[in-house]
Amino acid sequence: MTLYRIKLGSYIVIGILLVFGFRLWQLQILDGDKYKRLSEDNRLRILKTPAPRGIIYDRNETPLVKNIPFFSVSITTDNPKKIDIDSLSALLGLKRQEVEEKLYRKDNSPFVPIKLKQGLSFGEIARIEAGRSDFPGLFVETDVGREYLFGKVGAHIIGYLGKITQSQMKNPGLRHFPPDALIGQWGVEALHDAQLRGIPGERIIEVDALGRELRLIQERPSVKGNDVSLSIDINIQKAVEDSFRSKAGALVALKPDTGEILAFESLPSFDPNTFSRGIVYEDWKALMDDKKKPMLNRAVQSQYPPGSTFKIITAIAALEEGVIHSETKVICTGGINFGKWTFGCWKKGGHGSVDFHKGIVESCDVYFYELGKRLGMDRIYKYADAFGLGRETGIDLVPVKERQGLIPNTEWKKEKKRIPWYLGDTFISAIGQGYVTTTPIQMAVMMSTFANGGTVYKPTLIKGEHRPVGAIKLKPDTIEMIKDALSGVINESNGTAQGARSSLTVIGGKTGTAQVVGKKKGAVAERFMDHAWFVAFAPVDKPEIALSVFVEHGGGGGAVAAPIAKKAIEAYMKSKNGQEAAAKSMTHGSQPIGGQKDAEN
Amino acid sequence: MLKIDRRLIKNFDWITLLLITALSLIGIMTIYSATRPPLGVGEHPDFYAKQMLWFVISMTALIAVVSVNYIWLYRISYPLYALGLILLIVVLFTGRTSMGAQRWLSIGPVSFQPSEFFRIFFIAGFTAYLTNIGNRFTEKIPLKSIMIFAIFPLILLIKQPDLGTAILLMSLFVILSVSKGISRKITTVIIIIGLISIPFLGNIFWEGLKEYQKNRLIAFIDPDIDPAGIGYHIAQSKISVGSGGFFGKGYLKGTQGPLRFLPEKHTDFIFAVFAEEWGFIGSALLLGIYLLLFLRGLDTAMKAKDEFGRLTATGITAMFFIYFCVNIGMTLGIMPVVGVPLPFVSYGGTALLSNFIAAGILINIRTRRFELFYP
Numbered sequence: 001m002t003l004y005r006i007k008l009g010s011y012i013v014i015g016i017l018l019v020f021g022f023r024l025w026q027l028q029i030l031d032g033d034k035y036k037r038l039s040e041d042n043r044l045r046i047l048k049t050p051a052p053r054g055i056i057y058d059r060n061e062t063p064l065v066k067n068i069p070f071f072s073v074s075i076t077t078d079n080p081k082k083i084d085i086d087s088l089s090a091l092l093g094l095k096r097q098e099v100e101e102k103l104y105r106k107d108n109s110p111f112v113p114i115k116l117k118q119g120l121s122f123g124e125i126a127r128i129e130a131g132r133s134d135f136p137g138l139f140v141e142t143d144v145g146r147e148y149l150f151g152k153v154g155a156h157i158i159g160y161l162g163k164i165t166q167s168q169m170k171n172p173g174l175r176h177f178p179p180d181a182l183i184g185q186w187g188v189e190a191l192h193d194a195q196l197r198g199i200p201g202e203r204i205i206e207v208d209a210l211g212r213e214l215r216l217i218q219e220r221p222s223v224k225g226n227d228v229s230l231s232i233d234i235n236i237q238k239a240v241e242d243s244f245r246s247k248a249g250a251l252v253a254l255k256p257d258t259g260e261i262l263a264f265e266s267l268p269s270f271d272p273n274t275f276s277r278g279i280v281y282e283d284w285k286a287l288m289d290d291k292k293k294p295m296l297n298r299a300v301q302s303q304y305p306p307g308s309t310f311k312i313i314t315a316i317a318a319l320e321e322g323v324i325h326s327e328t329k330v331i332c333t334g335g336i337n338f339g340k341w342t343f344g345c346w347k348k349g350g351h352g353s354v355d356f357h358k359g360i361v362e363s364c365d366v367y368f369y370e371l372g373k374r375l376g377m378d379r380i381y382k383y384a385d386a387f388g389l390g391r392e393t394g395i396d397l398v399p400v401k402e403r404q405g406l407i408p409n410t411e412w413k414k415e416k417k418r419i420p421w422y423l424g425d426t427f428i429s430a431i432g433q434g435y436v437t438t439t440p441i442q443m444a445v446m447m448s449t450f451a452n453g454g455t456v457y458k459p460t461l462i463k464g465e466h467r468p469v470g471a472i473k474l475k476p477d478t479i480e481m482i483k484d485a486l487s488g489v490i491n492e493s494n495g496t497a498q499g500a501r502s503s504l505t506v507i508g509g510k511t512g513t514a515q516v517v518g519k520k521k522g523a524v525a526e527r528f529m530d531h532a533w534f535v536a537f538a539p540v541d542k543p544e545i546a547l548s549v550f551v552e553h554g555g556g557g558g559a560v561a562a563p564i565a566k567k568a569i570e571a572y573m574k575s576k577n578g579q580e581a582a583a584k585s586m587t588h589g590s591q592p593i594g595g596q597k598d599a600e601n
Numbered sequence: 602m603l604k605i606d607r608r609l610i611k612n613f614d615w616i617t618l619l620l621i622t623a624l625s626l627i628g629i630m631t632i633y634s635a636t637r638p639p640l641g642v643g644e645h646p647d648f649y650a651k652q653m654l655w656f657v658i659s660m661t662a663l664i665a666v667v668s669v670n671y672i673w674l675y676r677i678s679y680p681l682y683a684l685g686l687i688l689l690i691v692v693l694f695t696g697r698t699s700m701g702a703q704r705w706l707s708i709g710p711v712s713f714q715p716s717e718f719f720r721i722f723f724i725a726g727f728t729a730y731l732t733n734i735g736n737r738f739t740e741k742i743p744l745k746s747i748m749i750f751a752i753f754p755l756i757l758l759i760k761q762p763d764l765g766t767a768i769l770l771m772s773l774f775v776i777l778s779v780s781k782g783i784s785r786k787i788t789t790v791i792i793i794i795g796l797i798s799i800p801f802l803g804n805i806f807w808e809g810l811k812e813y814q815k816n817r818l819i820a821f822i823d824p825d826i827d828p829a830g831i832g833y834h835i836a837q838s839k840i841s842v843g844s845g846g847f848f849g850k851g852y853l854k855g856t857q858g859p860l861r862f863l864p865e866k867h868t869d870f871i872f873a874v875f876a877e878e879w880g881f882i883g884s885a886l887l888l889g890i891y892l893l894l895f896l897r898g899l900d901t902a903m904k905a906k907d908e909f910g911r912l913t914a915t916g917i918t919a920m921f922f923i924y925f926c927v928n929i930g931m932t933l934g935i936m937p938v939v940g941v942p943l944p945f946v947s948y949g950g951t952a953l954l955s956n957f958i959a960a961g962i963l964i965n966i967r968t969r970r971f972e973l974f975y976p
Contacts, residue, residue: 005780006902006915013895016926017888023933024888027843028881035843039857039877 050144051198054225056158056188058234059262059463060579063149064158070145070182070276072118073128076137080104083135091131092117093124115180118163119145119277143182146189146276152269154237156297157230157261157397157461159187160272185275188228188461190398198225229463231260235578239571240265243564247554248292249532250299252444252459253547253568256537258466259448259457261395262545263568266298300395300402302550303437307512308363308496309535309548310384310432312450312482314371315360317383319478323374326356326481332366343369343427346513360485363496363511365431372430377421380430381409386472387446387456389438394458394469405442408435432512443548447535451543453479486510487540490562500536500562504573509536509565511558529553534561538569545572609668614901614967618663620894621945621960625656625953627887628871628946634853635867635874648867648948655950659957666961670969674725674962675732675909682726688715689757704761713951716758716766720920721959723754723770724777728912731781750774765941769923776919777912834870837863839934841873842884849880867948869940872932888929895922901967910966917959 162185184193201222253263334350359367390407410421428434456470486508512533532554537546554560633649898918930936
């Protein structure tokens with residue numbers, strides 16, 4: 001009987017061994033390739049090495065940014081439960097909850113280091129290195145970070161690097177980026193991110209089960225990002241920053257023959273270094289809540305009535321349309337009566353007999369009411385539009401959205417306001433008040449278009465780029481007469497902007513004032529002061545720079561805005577002369593500029 | 602007593618000796634490969650050398666065991682079993698704890714796991730009991746025997762805890778009882794009681810498990826729950842075996858073990874290392890060697906000249922087979938991870954020695970199958 005049971009046992013043994021054999025066949029032959037691949041993945045890890053980011057230079061090849069090591073602390077662990085989270089968060093100076101969240105993220109892999117904190121200071125690194133022995137797998141990593149060499153100067157255009165955001169991760173081009181990647185978030189850093197970024201290198205390493213590096217199998221070095229040369233001149237930027245003296249406002253200076261931006265400041269500004277070091281919530285909130293709005297790009301987002309600077313458009317329209325000639329005279333008694341309304345001139349006593357030249361130089365409102373009356377709004381509109389006002393200039397800025405401004409015409413009022421256009425509307429529009437609003441960059445484009453004789457360029461921040469987007473043919477006489485008058489504004493004894501007179505070059509320009517609504521007579525509080533405008537170009541006979549200045553609550557344009565314009569233009573002249581001198585010395589065999597550039601990398 | 606009989610040499614079971622020697626050599630070879638330092642940098646741990654030394658010791662012990670007639674085992678089986686139980690109790694109080702289990706006893710410089718030898722003492726004791734009790738056992742299993750040979754040792758082993766040995770003893774208890782022969786009535790009653798008590802036993806069993814044992818069971822039920830955590834062992838083991846493919850990666854070419862992806866690579870997961878390097882061909886060959894060993898053992902049981910020999914041979918073969926099944930089943934991911942070594946192949950001196958002693962008893966029974974009279 002028992003023998004039969006033992007025989008049965010043999011069959012059981014054979015049966016179970018067949019099951020094992022079948023399982024072996026399944027694992028090794030059927031799924032062999034799959035497991036082979038898994039075992040390769042087990043052994044090899046691909047680590048990305050960050051690529052040095054391209055350097056951003058100004059138009060004179062002065063580096064504006066520097067790549068600096070950016071330290072972060074990560075941990076590799078196969079079991080986060082083993083980590084003493086309390087002492088780890090104490091070591092890193094983080095909240096327990098923050099550390100926990102990172103360690104217990106669902107998509108964590110035991111083989112990929114978990115980044116715990118970025119942007120470490122040297123003090124923190126020292127502390128972490130000292131306490132590291134208690135936490136196996138904790139290590140300090142080095143990434144490429146950014147230092148912005150000029151701090152707040154030019155911050156609105158240079159921008160900053162920041163951690164990739166959730167919504168950006170969904171972007172197909174950025175999808176493969178690690179969750180802590182630093183990418184350009186503002187300004188040129190964001191706009192030319194793809195170009196600046198470079199190609200990360202790859203290190204294929206053999207690791208053990210704890211992710212510890214055993215050996216380098218293969219390495220593909222990273223490729224440095226391309227440098228970007230901006231059209232701006234950092235010397236002008238610095239001069240502008242200084243000359244605003246903590247006032248809020250904007251300055252945009254263009255190269256008239258190309259539309260390259262020579263200077264672009266929006267003040268107050270922010271320090272991009274705060275962002276690139278991994279901004280803390282408190283700092284971010286302080287920036288956002290700041291009443292002075294440092295994150296607002298006033299050059300493209302402030303839109304106000306351009307005031308008397310708009311008279312340039314009215315004057316061009318009048319000359320081109322032939323409604324006046326140089327000898328046309330208007331008597332200014334300090335205002336004109338129109339029905340029950342009185343339209344005053346800024347000079348209460350009146351300008352007396354005013355011709356074209358005097359009308360511009362002394363900015364006589366009554367003279368321009370007359371021009372407006374002769375032209376009609378639609379003809380003024382035609383010229384304002386041709387000069388790029390009332391629409392986006394098309395400047396590329398990320399993530400800032402440019403505002404449009406507004407140039408009204410009769411049709412617009414009928415459509416939007418459902419009331420007809422009155423002559424009074426024309427009067428105030430002709431002197432740049434009322435419905436007319438523009439942004440500082442539009443006024444710079446307007447000035448630049450006039451300075452180059454009628455070509456509208458899209459403003460660009462990239463050196464050497466020029467994109468004409470429109471043109472208007474002007475009579476040489478028109479250009480001559482207006483240039484002469486705008487020069488008079490600054491250089492004649494009765495001009496409204498003598499504060500812009502420079503010994504270095506002959507500047508032409510026009511002041512403007514945007515009235516602040518709610519102003520009371522004799523009010524002195526700054527918030528009730530008018531906004532000051534100034535547009536200018538130089539040298540008058542052969543313009544190389546055209547600009548607009550806008551100063552919030554700056555009062556009259558001549559007093560505050562004109563000296564800023566002068567400083568900017570003089571900075572340009574000095575910088576240009578300096579470059580010419582450097583170019584000369586270069587031909588005499590001193591160190592080439594290119595060599596310095598390489599040394600900075 | 603040690604006089605060598607000519608018949609002894611003539612009838613000697615060379616095949617079993619050859620099979621276990623082959624397995625041991627494969628084991629030493631694989632231990633050498635599994636423990637080699639990553640990338641060949643650093644010192645090679647001397648596990649393989651230790652195992653070779655233990656192989657020599659074990660072979661000597663086997664020869665000693667074979668030279669003594671197994672009737673002596675029958676005679677001292679009760680004292681041996683009592684000694685085993687005492688050792689299990691001692692280890693609970695003074696044993697050295699390693700990896701969460703208190704299994705080791707140290708006597709001078711030598712440390713060993715009493716449960717390794719207790720397996721043999723249990724087989725000897727229980728088969729002697731079954732032989733003595735005669736046919737009464739078939740009608741009614743005495744409660745006393747269940748207490749002494751099942752419940753008591755089980756409690757001691759789970760207390761350590763030594764889940765592997767506990768499972769082995771339960772299985773051996775059933776297998777030996779069945780080979781002895783029990784009536785259909787008792788079988789039915791056992792099955793019914795078993796079915797009813799499963800929920801209760803299951804609960805007691807589950808509560809009695811240590812955390813890591815619970816995790817292993819969970820991981821076995823669903824290895825994808827957390828491949829890096831509790832299912833890690835199973836997943837890595839399957840990767841090792843599977844990546845071997847048909848021909849294997851070649852000896853000393855495996856990566857899973859040396860690179861430390863595979864836990865306990867030279868002990869419980871040694872088959873994974875072997876399968877990775879030798880592929881389907883090598884693994885099938887290894888399974889073949891085991892198959893021959895088991896069939897040979899069962900054949901010995903059938904040819905044994907007395908009931909004690911027959912039951913002992915059955916028990917020893919069953920013991921090898923159960924360890925083999927649990928180990929290979931775990932490595933291939935079809936059974937839970939239970940820390941059980943692969944007989945003759947896994948690293949471990951005490952286990953190798955006790956397996957050789959057990960094999961020596963098998964050879965002894967087969968060699969003396971024609972001796973009709975006790976000397």
